[in-house]
Amino acid sequence: MRAPTSDLPVVLDDVSLGAGGTRLIDRASLTIAPGAPTLIVGPNGAGKTSLLRLCMGLAAPSSGRITWGGRIDRAPSRRAIVFQRPVMLRRSAAANLGFALGQAGVPRRDRAKRIASLLDRVGLADLAQRPARRLSGGEQQRLALARALARDPELLLLDEPTASLDPAATRSVEEIVLNAAQSGIKIVMTTHDLGQVRRLAGDVIFLLRGGVCERRPVGDFLDNPAMPETVAFLRGDLVI
Amino acid sequence: MADQATAWLLILSGDAALFAIVRLSLLVSLSAVALAALIAMPLGAILALTHFPARPVLVVLLNALMGLPPVVVGLAVYLLLSRSGPLGEMGILFTPSAMVIAQTILIVPIIAALTRQTIEDIWLEYRDELTAMNVGPLGRMATLLWDARFSLMTALLAGFGRAAAEVGAVMIVGGNIDGFTRTMTTAIALETSKGNLPLAMGLGLVLVAIVVAINAALWGTRVWADRKAG
Numbered sequence: 001m002r003a004p005t006s007d008l009p010v011v012l013d014d015v016s017l018g019a020g021g022t023r024l025i026d027r028a029s030l031t032i033a034p035g036a037p038t039l040i041v042g043p044n045g046a047g048k049t050s051l052l053r054l055c056m057g058l059a060a061p062s063s064g065r066i067t068w069g070g071r072i073d074r075a076p077s078r079r080a081i082v083f084q085r086p087v088m089l090r091r092s093a094a095a096n097l098g099f100a101l102g103q104a105g106v107p108r109r110d111r112a113k114r115i116a117s118l119l120d121r122v123g124l125a126d127l128a129q130r131p132a133r134r135l136s137g138g139e140q141q142r143l144a145l146a147r148a149l150a151r152d153p154e155l156l157l158l159d160e161p162t163a164s165l166d167p168a169a170t171r172s173v174e175e176i177v178l179n180a181a182q183s184g185i186k187i188v189m190t191t192h193d194l195g196q197v198r199r200l201a202g203d204v205i206f207l208l209r210g211g212v213c214e215r216r217p218v219g220d221f222l223d224n225p226a227m228p229e230t231v232a233f234l235r236g237d238l239v240i
Numbered sequence: 241m242a243d244q245a246t247a248w249l250l251i252l253s254g255d256a257a258l259f260a261i262v263r264l265s266l267l268v269s270l271s272a273v274a275l276a277a278l279i280a281m282p283l284g285a286i287l288a289l290t291h292f293p294a295r296p297v298l299v300v301l302l303n304a305l306m307g308l309p310p311v312v313v314g315l316a317v318y319l320l321l322s323r324s325g326p327l328g329e330m331g332i333l334f335t336p337s338a339m340v341i342a343q344t345i346l347i348v349p350i351i352a353a354l355t356r357q358t359i360e361d362i363w364l365e366y367r368d369e370l371t372a373m374n375v376g377p378l379g380r381m382a383t384l385l386w387d388a389r390f391s392l393m394t395a396l397l398a399g400f401g402r403a404a405a406e407v408g409a410v411m412i413v414g415g416n417i418d419g420f421t422r423t424m425t426t427a428i429a430l431e432t433s434k435g436n437l438p439l440a441m442g443l444g445l446v447l448v449a450i451v452v453a454i455n456a457a458l459w460g461t462r463v464w465a466d467r468k469a470g
Contacts, residue, residue: 103375
C-alpha cells in the first residue's frame with residue numbers, strides 16, 4: 001500500500017552526473033515544488049534527459065545530493081516518468097495499465113474500474129484489448145501517460161513526449177498533460193518546441209552544458225530573457 | 241523398399257508394442273522438459289538479473305554444459321541410483337523415473353542458458369520502465385519471464401529436441417527393458433543391431449514425425465500469440 005509520504009519538493013543540491021569521463025550534468029542545483037508545469041529546454045546534449053533521470057532516481061549522482069520530500073531514498077513512491085520512447089509490456093493496453101496499478105499497490109478488485117477510467121482519460125477506451133505494441137506512436141505515448149498516471153503521482157516527468165508525433169497527436173498529448181497539471185500533478189517536461197513552452201509552461205529551465213543557465217517564469221523567459229545564451233537560443237542560434 | 245512398406249504398415253495398423261514405446265518416449269521426454277523448465281527458467285532469469293563475482297564463470301560453465309554427453313549424464317545418474325550409490329535406497333534405477341531424472345539433468349543447462357540470454361536482452365529493454373514502476377527483484381523476474389514467454393518456447397523446444405533424440409542416458413539408466421523402459425531411440429538402436437530394420441525404420445519415422453509435429457504446433461502457437469500479444 002501507499003506510504004503516506006510525499007516526493008515533493010525534489011531538491012538537487014550541487015548535483016553532477018558523469019558517464020565515462022564526460023559530465024552529463026555539471027553542478028546543477030534546483031528545486032521542484034508543486035505548481036504550474038516546469039518545462040526544460042536547451043540544445044541537444046545539454047543534459048535534459050539526464051536531469052529527468054536524476055529527478056526520477058533512475059541515475060545516482062556522481063556528486064551532490066538529491067532529496068525527495070526530504071528523503072534520500074531513491075525508490076519512487078509518488079512520481080512517474082514517461083520516456084521519449086516508452087517501452088510497452090508485451091500485453092494488451094489494458095493489461096499494461098493493470099500491471100502499473102498492481103505495482104502501485106491498487107487492490108485487484110479496484111483495477112478494472114481504474115483501468116477503464118485511465119483509458120478514458122487518454123482517449124484509448126476503444127483500444128483496451130489491443131496489444132500495446134501494435135498501437136501507433138501517438139497511441140503508445142498516450143498509453144504511457146496513462147500508465148504513469150496509474151501510479152497516482154504527485155510528480156510526472158515527461159521526456160519530449162511529443163518529439164515524433166504529428167500535430168493532432170501532439171495536441172491530444174498536451175491536453176492530457178494540461179489536464180493532469182490542473183488536477184494538481186506537478187509536471188516537469190523536456191521539449192524542443194518553443195511553441196509548446198508557451199502553451200504549457202508555468203516556468204522554464206534553460207539547460208546548457210549540463211548546468212542550469214536560467215530559470216524564470218515563462219513570460220519573462222520568452223520575452224525578457226536575462227542571459228545572453230538564452231537570447232541566442234531563443235533567436236535560433238546554435239548555442240554550444 | 242519392402243522395409244519401408246513394413247514400417248508404414250506397423251504405424252498405420254496401430255501396432256500395440258510400437259504405440260507403447262512411443263507413449264513412453266513422449267512421457268519421459270515431456271516430463272523431463274517440464275521438470276527442467278521449472279528449474280532452468282528461474283535459474284536462467286536469476287543469472288540474467290544478478291551480478292556477483294562468480295557469475296561469468298557460471299555463465300561459461302552453463303554454456304559449456306549445453307554440450308554435455310548423454311552417456312556421461314547416464315553414467316553419473318547410474319552411479320547415484322545404483323544399489324550401492326547414495327540414492328540407491330530409492331530403488332528407481334531401470335525405471336522411467338530414472339530416465340526422467342537423467343534427461344532433466346541433460347537439458348537443464350540448455351534451457352537455462354537460452355533463458356539467460358533471452359531474459360538479459362529483454363531486461364535491457366525493460367530496465368528503465370520497471371525501475372520507474374518500482375518493481376522488486378521477484379516481480380522483475382516474473383514479469384520478464386512472462387513477457388519473454390514466446391521466445392522462451394524456443395528454449396523449451398531445444399530442450400525437448402535434445403531429450404527426445406538422445407539414446408545414451410536413457411539406455412544406461414533405463415536399461416531398455418521391453419515394455420517398461422524401452423523408448424523409441426533405445427528401441428531403434430536395439431532393432432538395428434538385431435537386424436530388424438522395418439521396426440527400426442518405423443520407429444525412426446514416428447520419432448521424426450513427432451518432433452516435426454511438436455515444432456510445427458509450437459511455431460503455430462507463437463505466430464498466433466505474436467499477433468495477439470504483440
